Amino acid sequence: MLVIVALGLLDPWLRRTLEQQVTVRTQGRYRLRIGQLHTSLWHRAIQLQGIQLRPVKDAAQWSDTTTLPHLLAGVSQLRVSGVGLWAALRGQVVPVDSVVLAGVTLRVLHLPRLPKQPLYALLPAHIPGLRIGWVGAQNVRAAYGARRQPTASLRRARAILRDVLLSPAGAADTLRLAYAAWVEVGVAGLAVRDVSHHWAELGRGEFSSRTHCLSLDALRITALANPRQGGGAPKVGLTLPHLRLTGIRTTGLRHRRLALDSLLLTTPRLTLTPGTRPPLPLPQRLRPYLRQLTLAHLHLTNGFVRVAGQPLNPTIHHLTLTATDLRVGPEPDRAAPRILYARAWEARTGLITATPVPYYRAVLGRLHLATRTGLLEAAQVALTPTVTPYELARRQHRQVPHLTVRLPRLRASALDYAALMRGAVRVGQVVLEQPRIWSAGDARLPLNPAASSITPETLGRLPFRFDIRRLRIRQANVYTSYVAPKGGLGRISLNRLDATLTNFTNDPRRMTTAHPAVVRASGWLQNQCRIQLTIWAPLLDPNGTHRGEATFGSAPFTLFNPMTEPTRMVRFAQGRIDRIRVRLRVNRQGAQGSMRAEYHGLKLALLSRHGGGDQRNLLTKAGATILNGLVVRDNNPARPG
Incomplete structure (x- = not known):
């Protein structure tokens, strides 16, 4: 009979004890209320319902000096089963079969700087650790920040942890994540905002350390320029319908190293307006979180990119991008040079538009590049002016060429992408297929009084090294029109032009007077007169000396x-x-x-x-x-x- 009475009094006593302990341990700042508490010694279980944790109203002095967060918490149901009471009494690691939480609501108003101590240090001194077979939480809702506009909010989440070892041994086990042998987490409706005018929204996310996978759906990130920083901060908008990470190996996280197998991005959409200050390199951005990041494969499909506020203002449609063996960190692999942190890149695009110079618009129908093989291909390239020839000349206050270029296909082979990242252009061969050029001039405005800025000697003085072994032009057509001072419009054309340019370089080791750049071309004038042309141009000659000869065949x-x-x-x-035969020698004097x-x-x-x-x-x-x-x-x- 006494045992029955004692068991009947156990639940109320335990409930009061837990509520009092919270008040004591928090120095009266918090009050715990438990709606119901039931214990079962036979099943070694305890079940609590209607748990409410609230700050005491008169304990309003929450400062950064306290180690307690300012929060409100509620749990509809908490069940702990299979508790090893005998191990607890003997001061051993306490086994627990399962811990289940349901209907969790958490509102964090303030987080102080917490001391850097492990979680197991919060256990009672006589308990060296806990070993929980299964931990589950479902229907979790959370928010952080001010009540009216929280910095972060979570509409729904769930979590499962298997074989949790909350002890020094569990913390030292590199195969565990958050003290658990494996972890599964699912979230929905996550939103994060901060005072730096950044916010992120996530529709749904799933992570499993057992399958080493992370998937995110309906991710949206926005970073607006901060008015306090003027125009220095960038504006970023990113929408990502699907992201999937596989092969996540967390064993190196203790040393801030993270290794991943693959990253898949599906249909991302990025709009970017860069700031006036250059962005930090990626290793510096990751340094507070990771010392090294490795990724075996990156695959992006059907992307869209738009960059504004820059001279080019490019827009890229239908971008497909793959990268192999990415490594971001302070230890570069000198034996295997990398390009933008990767061993190799390959990209394919649909339509690309840009504004390379004022009053012109550039379009690429398709682009394909592969750094491993040194390939670059472009199709349906066009450069078109946005104003008429006279309007272009009027805005420049002088005569200026009005050019339209259409190029069905461009192919560059043996392109050194590693040298390109260092600011040098080295190409084995470039082929231009069937280019068409329209050049219009208008003599109703004055000539440009300045000397030409594009001459053989100025190409030789460019601030970067370039070396194109061979440039080939196949079946080009050039159409020229000219408006005379009194208004007459004349036209003339070069047709079916084939040309080869060799040794086009400003490298002093290759460009000498004995080995100049050489242009050989042949075609037709007005489709009636055969023309052959050869030009020799030593680009590094300080006097700009070059020579040429041309022949014209029979024609009316x-x-x-x-x-x-x-x-x-x-x-x-x-x-x-x-x-007709012409021989010409030109230098800076005449x-x-x-x-x-x-x-x-x-x-x-x-x-x-x-x-x-x-x-x-x-x-x-x-x-x-x-x-x-x-x-x-x-x-x-x-x-x-």
Whole structure:
């Protein structure tokens, strides 16, 4: 009978004891209320319901000097079963079968700087540790920060921990995470905000140390520029429908090392406006958390990237990116050079748009690069002006070329990406397939008084090293139009142009007077006259000396009329070119050379803008007669005799 009475009084006594202990241990700052408490000595179990932990109203002095957090907590149900009472009495590690929590609500208002002591140090002195077979928590809700606008909030979470060893041995076991042999955590509706104008939202997340996997769904990160920092801070917006990490090995976390097998990012969308200050290198950003991070494989699919506030302002659609053997840390592998921390990268994109210079827009239909093989391919490349030729010249207050470029395919092979990261361009071969170029000029504005900034010698003085062994152009077409000072529009074209440029470099070891850059080209003028051209240009010659020669094949003089008639009011009425040969030598002081032309049957006609149907009147007809009779030789060389 006494045993029954004692057991009946055990539950109320234990409940009061727990409530009093909380008040004593927190120095009266907290009050614990337990709705119901039931014990079962036979099952070595205890069950609590309606647990409420609240700060005492008159204990409002929460300062950074206290080690207690300022929080409100509630647990609908807590059940502990299989407690090893005999081990507890003998001062041994206490075994516990399971601990289950349900309906947990936690609101943390303030977190002080907690002392760096392990969790097992909070156990009673006579208990060296706990070994819990299974710990579970479900329907967990939490928030941190001010009541009205919390810094972080969690709508729902669950957690399972297996074989938890809360002791010095468990803390020293590198195979354990949070003292557990394996951990499973699931969260939903996580939102984090801070005073630095950053916030993150997560729809759902799952982590399992047993399968070494982490998956995140519906992740959104936003970082707005802080007004207190002016324009120095960047603006970032990232939405990520799915992220999956596999092969998470946490054994090195004790030494701040983390190793991962693979990272998969699906359909990320990134918008970025960089700040005025350069961002910190990635190792410095990770240094407070990790000393070294390794990732065997990175795979990103169907990405979108937009960068604003920069000269290029690129936008990239349908980005697919893979990387192999990424390593971020202070110990670079000198035996195997890396590019942006990885042993190899490969990328494919859809449409890319950019603004490389004012008044122009660049478009790439597709891009493919592979650092392992040194490959770079681009398709459907276009550079188009956003204003008319006259408007471009008017805004520049001088004559300026108005260029449109379309390139169906570009391929670079043997590209040294490691050298490119160091600011040097080294390429084995570049091939441009069927480029088309439209160049428009307008003479109604003055010429540029400044000297040209793009000459062979200025290319040699570029602040970075470049070395292109061979540049090939296949089947190019160049269309030129020119508006004369009085408004006439002339046109001329180069067609089916094939060209090869070799030894295009500013490396002094390769570029010498004996071995200059060499351009060899052949094509057609107006699709009627065969042209062959060779230029020799030693790019490091301080005097800018280079030479060239060209030959023109047989063609009618009338091929020049589309340019000369509207701009110079001169028409080639008849005649044919047999051959023209030009030799030229150019330096910074000037140009000199010779031209030999062989032709026959040449007749010119002078035109008038106010003439008849053939743009001729009596004055121009008389002038043409005098010109053809006294000035123009109709055959060259002269006929025999």
